[in-house]
Amino acid sequence: MTDMPVSSFPRTERTTVHRLPKRATYDRAAVEAILDEGLVAHIGFAGTDGTPVVLPTAYARLGDKVIVHGSSVGHFMTTLAEGVPLCLTVTLLDGLVLARSAFHHSMNYRSVTVFGTARVIEGHEAKLEALRGLTERLTPGRWDQLRPVTVKEVAITTVLELPLTEAVAKFRAGPPVDDAEDMGWPVFAGVVPLKLTAGEPVPDPTPAA
Amino acid sequence: MTDMPVSSFPRTERTTVHRLPKRATYDRAAVEAILDEGLVAHIGFAGTDGTPVVLPTAYARLGDKVIVHGSSVGHFMTTLAEGVPLCLTVTLLDGLVLARSAFHHSMNYRSVTVFGTARVIEGHEAKLEALRGLTERLTPGRWDQLRPVTVKEVAITTVLELPLTEAVAKFRAGPPVDDAEDMGWPVFAGVVPLKLTAGEPVPDPTPAA
Numbered sequence: 001m002t003d004m005p006v007s008s009f010p011r012t013e014r015t016t017v018h019r020l021p022k023r024a025t026y027d028r029a030a031v032e033a034i035l036d037e038g039l040v041a042h043i044g045f046a047g048t049d050g051t052p053v054v055l056p057t058a059y060a061r062l063g064d065k066v067i068v069h070g071s072s073v074g075h076f077m078t079t080l081a082e083g084v085p086l087c088l089t090v091t092l093l094d095g096l097v098l099a100r101s102a103f104h105h106s107m108n109y110r111s112v113t114v115f116g117t118a119r120v121i122e123g124h125e126a127k128l129e130a131l132r133g134l135t136e137r138l139t140p141g142r143w144d145q146l147r148p149v150t151v152k153e154v155a156i157t158t159v160l161e162l163p164l165t166e167a168v169a170k171f172r173a174g175p176p177v178d179d180a181e182d183m184g185w186p187v188f189a190g191v192v193p194l195k196l197t198a199g200e201p202v203p204d205p206t207p208a209a
Numbered sequence: 210m211t212d213m214p215v216s217s218f219p220r221t222e223r224t225t226v227h228r229l230p231k232r233a234t235y236d237r238a239a240v241e242a243i244l245d246e247g248l249v250a251h252i253g254f255a256g257t258d259g260t261p262v263v264l265p266t267a268y269a270r271l272g273d274k275v276i277v278h279g280s281s282v283g284h285f286m287t288t289l290a291e292g293v294p295l296c297l298t299v300t301l302l303d304g305l306v307l308a309r310s311a312f313h314h315s316m317n318y319r320s321v322t323v324f325g326t327a328r329v330i331e332g333h334e335a336k337l338e339a340l341r342g343l344t345e346r347l348t349p350g351r352w353d354q355l356r357p358v359t360v361k362e363v364a365i366t367t368v369l370e371l372p373l374t375e376a377v378a379k380f381r382a383g384p385p386v387d388d389a390e391d392m393g394w395p396v397f398a399g400v401v402p403l404k405l406t407a408g409e410p411v412p413d414p415t416p417a418a
Contacts, residue, residue: 014256019283039403040302040316044253044263047223051294054253054263056320074228085260093249093405102344102355103362107249111265135311145396146311153312175413183417187354190412194248196302199402204384208392 014115015168024170031169034112035061038090039138039196043068045079045086059088060137065161066114067121067130077158080118088114088162096192099176100185108191110171118160124151127159223324224377233379240378243321244270247299248347248405252277254288254295268297269346274370275323276330276339286367289327297323297371305401308385309394317400319380327369333360336368 009015009026017024025031040056047053055076059068066088070077080086095108121127128149135143176189218224218235226233234240249265256262264285268277275297279286289295304317330336337358344352385398 014258014260019280040300042251042263042298044261046261049223051223051324052253052255052261052296054251054296054298054322056298056300056318058316071228087261087263089251089263089265091249091265096348098348100356102340102352102358105344105348107267109265113263115260131311135314139305139307139314142307143311147309147391147394149311175415182356185356190410192410193408194405195408196403197406199404201399201401203399206384
């Protein structure tokens, strides 16, 4: 592991992909690009009874950390704040892969899985900076236009950072890969591209009081 | 729990939502509708070293079960096939909620979380039926057009069913909810709708040999 370039994550036991290892990469730029495109992460951890819990949450990569936040009184943040082992996965679905056989049907996707433990960001200024980064990542350019955040709002928000040290990206791209003898089978084969698309913004209909 | 109507899931310790309980429902129809719209589930379980692992996978709800499948030799299926506790979460992202303050920024979404253990579907016919259901759910109408599945393909595929018995749906919908004193703040407030959208199918460019 000591010989790995700094632009790649070390391969660890839990990030090593055994099935179809060609579809995995430890390249930092590839991992960051996927994290920077996604909007929702799924975080897994052991719940109070020890069984797994997976919850969706907004997130942002800021440098070499992933930031998540939430209510200081919620189970989600209080549990993660204890430094329990967690796994954060972001998945971008790129297409349905329609092959000539059901067996070779697949999905095109890009995903990142990060392992580690989160650390609580302490102090008003540091929390504010992380919340600014999160807001700017999800809705670029808005922070400075918004009603400024209050001391109380920051105080009742838990902001966590997950170091981006143990991570792997996985992906599938391109057309279906059918068996040679199926190539003449009379059915459409190809990819239906899928993309998360933004519609026209809908102004808040609530009257200004 | 015995008095609950059959159209609702029982509230258990791990499905009870404490934060914003109005955004949770145990209604079976609501849970099923979300599962039937999603394409990718995130499954959390304890990996070989005991720490959480979250992996994305295609899935389908068939009746009162959720079906997932994969290579019989992969870690993912062999681990889940052992009947380890798992958590399956499906999240549909519906929009970015732009409030007048960063604090009230949010996301509109619908998610389902299912707890339980998976059971291996045994026998060629039962596996075939589940794979047909999965294929028809993800790509309706194709099964009968495809090159028929072979006995070997079924044999090297593990098909798992997760009973839909302990589940909860969570959601947020509608415009931002700002503080009354912020309603006049001079910034756009509203919702940017988000939707997973299919593009024009791209035919497989591979020559028919």
